[in-house]
Amino acid sequence: MKSIRTVLTATTALCAAGSVYAADLEVTHWWTSGGEAAAVAEFAREFEAQTDNTWVDGAIAGGGGTARPVMVSRIIGGDPMGAFQFNHGRQAEELIEAGLLRDMTHVAEAEGWKDIVNPPSLLDACTVDGKIYCAPVNIHSWQWLWLSNAAFEKTNQAVPTNWDEFVAAAPALREAGITPMALGGQPWQSSGAFNVLMATLAGPDVLQQIYGDGDAEMAAGDKMTRVFQAASNMREMVQGSNVQDWNQATNLVITDQAGGQIMGDWAQGEFAVAGEVAGTDYTCLPGLGVIEVISTGGDAFYFPETGDAETEAAQDALAATLLKPNTQVAFNLKKGSLPVRSDVDLETANDCMKKGLEILGSGAIMPDVNMLNTEDTNNQLNDLFVQFFQDPSISADDAQARFVDIVASKD
Amino acid sequence: MAATRPIRLFRNISAKIAAIPMILTAMVVFVGGTAWTVTYSFTSSKLLPKAKFVGLDQYERLWNTPRWLVSLENLLIYGICMMVLSLVLGFVLAALLDQKIRFENTFRTILLYPFALSFIVTGLVWQWLLNPDFGIQSVIHRMGWTSFNFDPLYNADIVIFGVLIAGLWQGTGLVMCLMLAGLRGIDQDIWKAARVDGIPSWKTYIFIVIPMMRPVFITTLVIIASGIVRLYDLIVAQTGGGPGIASDVPAKYVYDYMFQGQNLGQGFAASTMMLLAVLVVVIPWAYLEFGGKKHV
Structure with a gap:
């Protein structure tokens, strides 16, 4: 009995001694799919290898829509984690205004983020009143059309090189029993695809003007009428894709049951896992082949105020680690996203990723919708477009009228 | 003293x-x-509650939102059908079980069993059963009747009835049990008297037994009604509100705007409207039920 007690005391002492050197840092994120989990494990490995701290993984399944409320309620409720992942942009705006997140400017200055982060708009999205509150870790872009080469071979057609050819090829696909286009039932996919049509067919400037400046006249204008026409074409093309999740929709393209899908560059992870090769099995068209442009959204880590000096030191160490060159390479190769610094070498990147890097290098970039819209506005757009794409009885004109209302009332 | x-x-x-x-x-x-x-609900609170009052703005936006109107319509359809069908089915099942049949325990258990499942499980089970590629439709197609078409969850016009089927499957057993308890509480002498007078048993049920079971019916109504108003998990598990927003319900609207949309004010306004709707039903009922007693 006595010896057990001694052992217990000893272990307690050891634990107490251990905590002097390093902190356990709980990091919450919603990266739970195969490729995502592998990518975030790279962060954990680098963080533990380069510092003495311990990464406590706080993955929340169910995607951003489920994870964000959980994270926010923990922060507001006074039980903040060490660090958490959000998308770039306005999602964390109010948390920053309420003083719940830590100012990380000192880390950014020490590490020289101003000089290395490319494009600089990523850092701007982290900046409020001249202070930097987050560490951007990757760039994801939405403007990609993924096409199944086999589906077009089956109908003796050339693989389309742009949106119009794709639309023209749709009837033949339909006749061959192939759904021309895959679209999952989740609301964000519908509004996401529409925003891509808008950014490519009407141009990035139009999107910037409508979402950035809330220009309701532009939203009601001819350019947008054409986008809504294209969206109603798309609605006919997606009839029959009875799936919910985005990766199930991507899977329809991988298995050649659907001709193509508009989805962000994270879809290429699914193609890679299925062993497909870019160019022979599938084709990717950045900017729908209409205009070569990619948006620079992505993920960033934020650090809540904890008032605990040890945790703060660990937070600083994590922020610095996230942007180190080797961390960036290891993480982004697994995640299928682009690194936030242009001075790292992604030799093993596949063709589609290289196309993305080229466009990024040429500077043909646009802000992500998340940077321009609040979640409230995004939610309204989700409601509108998920209804529009699933219910053929809503005319393009009606949808545009509702779109104008949302733009006019946005903040 | x-x-x-x-x-x-x-x-x-x-x-x-x-x-x-x-x-x-x-x-x-x-x-x-x-x-x-x-x-x-009268403020413009977004992610965090802020006492910046904006009058009725949130309510104006709420009643101009097609999704809110769709969700109200769905709740109305679901509520009325659920109320009527589960009472009728539950009572009929209870009356059948009350005929002193053999294996009554077994039947009672089978019928009550779905109630032991959560709405989430119920929703998932029925999502698969109603999936045209795997469920009932494909079974019947394989049996040879290929023109058979039954995919309510993928048809925006009837999706709410697909949810209703699952709701009824889950909830009717409980109603049946309550009704059965009520029927067992009826004095056997009443049945004997009715038989002596030569009243057919269906008439005895409708004109004598059911009026006597009033307290049981009221309890059951309250239980069903509370289940209808808080309808949320079944929708999330079975349809996710889809296709599009066709199977949305007010509780889901409230959750989506409060948490995902980071717009507390809008969510509060919607939940206040839900409260108002419940009060409109409950207050007159409570007045009749409890207020009237003083005069008796």
Whole structure:
């Protein structure tokens, strides 16, 4: 009995001694799919290898829509984690205004983020009143059309090189029993695809003007009428894709049951896992082949105020680690996203990723919708477009009228 | 020394003390929380509650939102059908079980079993059963009737009935049990008297037994109604509100705007409207039920 007690005391002492050197840092994120989990494990490995701290993984399944409320309620409720992942942009705006997140400017200055982060708009999205509150870790872009080469071979057609050819090829696909286009039932996919049509067919400037400046006249204008026409074409093309999740929709393209899908560059992870090769099995068209442009959204880590000096030191160490060159390479190769610094070498990147890097290098970039819209506005757009794409009885004109209302009332 | 009259407040003092925590909880959590929610529904609160009042703006936006109107319509359809069908089915099943049949225990267990499942499980089970590629439709196609078409979850016009099927499957067993308990509470002499008078048994049920079962019906109605108003998990598990927004319900609208949309004000306004709707039904009923008793 006595010896057990001694052992217990000893272990307690050891634990107490251990905590002097390093902190356990709980990091919450919603990266739970195969490729995502592998990518975030790279962060954990680098963080533990380069510092003495311990990464406590706080993955929340169910995607951003489920994870964000959980994270926010923990922060507001006074039980903040060490660090958490959000998308770039306005999602964390109010948390920053309420003083719940830590100012990380000192880390950014020490590490020289101003000089290395490319494009600089990523850092701007982290900046409020001249202070930097987050560490951007990757760039994801939405403007990609993924096409199944086999589906077009089956109908003796050339693989389309742009949106119009794709639309023209749709009837033949339909006749061959192939759904021309895959679209999952989740609301964000519908509004996401529409925003891509808008950014490519009407141009990035139009999107910037409508979402950035809330220009309701532009939203009601001819350019947008054409986008809504294209969206109603798309609605006919997606009839029959009875799936919910985005990766199930991507899977329809991988298995050649659907001709193509508009989805962000994270879809290429699914193609890679299925062993497909870019160019022979599938084709990717950045900017729908209409205009070569990619948006620079992505993920960033934020650090809540904890008032605990040890945790703060660990937070600083994590922020610095996230942007180190080797961390960036290891993480982004697994995640299928682009690194936030242009001075790292992604030799093993596949063709589609290289196309993305080229466009990024040429500077043909646009802000992500998340940077321009609040979640409230995004939610309204989700409601509108998920209804529009699933219910053929809503005319393009009606949808545009509702779109104008949302733009006019946005903040 | 004359005995002082006991003060009324101190009668049953221990029982009153025991009730204090519950009373406090009810006052603070229910009444206080409700008042707070209603107050903040008049503000422009986004992610965090802020006392910046904007009058009826949130309500104006709410009633101009097609999704809210769709969700109300769905709740109305679901509510009326659920109320009527589960009462009718539950009563008929109970009446059938009451015929002193063999294996009554077995049947009762089978019928009550779905109620042991959560709405999430129920929703998932019926999502698969109603999936045209895997469920009922494909089974019947394989049996040879290929023109058979039954995919309510993928048809925006009838999706709410697909949800209703699952809801009925889950909830009818409980209604049946309550009804059966009510039927067993009816004195056998009444049946004997009715038989002596030569009244057919269906007439006995409708004109004698059902009026006598009024308290059971009211209990059942309250249970069903509360289940209808808080309809949320079944929708999330079975359809996710889809296709599009065709199977949305008010509770889901509230959750989506409060948490995902980071717009507390809008969510509060919607939940206040839900509260109002419940009060409109409950207050007249409570008045009839409890207010009238004084005169009896």
